[in-house]
Amino acid sequence: MSISAGMVKELRERTGSGMMECKKALVEANGDLELAIENMRKAGLAKADKKSGRIAAEGLIGAKIANDGKTAAIVDLNCETDFVAKGEDFIGFLNSIATALLTSDVETPEQLQDMKLESGKTVDEVR
Template sequence: MAITAQEVNKLRQMTGAGMMDCKKALVEADGDFDKAIEILRKKGQKVSASRSDRETSEGVVFIKTSDDQTEAVLVSLNCETDFVAKNEEFLSIGDSIVDLAFREKPASAEELKGLKLDDLTVAEKLTELVGKIGEKIDIGAYEIMSGEIVVPYIHANKKLGVLVALENTDGKGEEAGKDVAMQIAAMSPVALDESEVDQATIDRELEIGREQAKAEGKPENILDKIAQGKLKKFFKDNTLVHQAFVKDSSMNVSQYLDSVNKGMKVSKFKRVSVSA
């Protein structure tokens, strides 16, 4: 059947797909708009599948926080190029996804993808967007956090986001939380303190310490002691509470928080970066 330019344009307005793609879909669907939309979505699925091995090292971090600052949700929406990360529709869908995640509090990113966003699931929305834009798009990270106060931070490039929860704040947590969130963004601690560093990392650092000491010609009987010393240095440099506070290196992060309010401390944090 003959497809009019008006019909093609209508489908384009409905889906955002290209004019030729819309025309082909309408021809294939014999003018049935619902079938044409389904055809376009299937095309998106094919595009998505064909790009499933592509690296998504660009994207944007989105954060939504409750009015009382006791809850926050972080979602990163990843893509292949910085150009797409600045696309208005990409940003709009990211905002919608983080709003949905905040309302529904799904248990995982996969569960989030199964939630309805308008008339489609999040996964279907992303597949549809892949079909329009032509590059891989996916949820990279999904984090939910609650606490006495949860302070968010998004770096100026929107590719790096932090959530940090504080306790014993006595109403003084917002500014301190922002300072600590920026510390986390800049210094990328591997854990809150030494008790949260995984055993594989500890074993690796001890092995490195032993090998360094051996290379320096230290006696075999003191290699373990030297390695333990190097491990303590690793904890000091790479765990949040022991790191030197970036705004005042005369104190560590734990001491800084205690100086703001006695007993204030970080209960947990998350740092998410979409950069390669």
């Protein structure tokens, strides 16, 4: 099957992955977009497992204070490189966690992973 540029574009938009990675996934899935997404997700989990032992020594600390001045949230979010820490996505993620914490009753890291952000997704889904 021939993989069109439009198919690659759609997969890129849905996954945020690179063009060549998307094309490779579509070729392996014989043009099936949903199968390509599933295979990319599985491959991503395998990559994440390999990286889990690596040190995340960079990151940011963010703080938010509620409008009433009675509640505050402090978030320490780590990553592997300073380039990631300086990126808009990382900073936005940090701020969205801090904002959500102001109105939550999270007490454990496990609860934090399942906490819904303003986007409707959980912290773990966005991560």
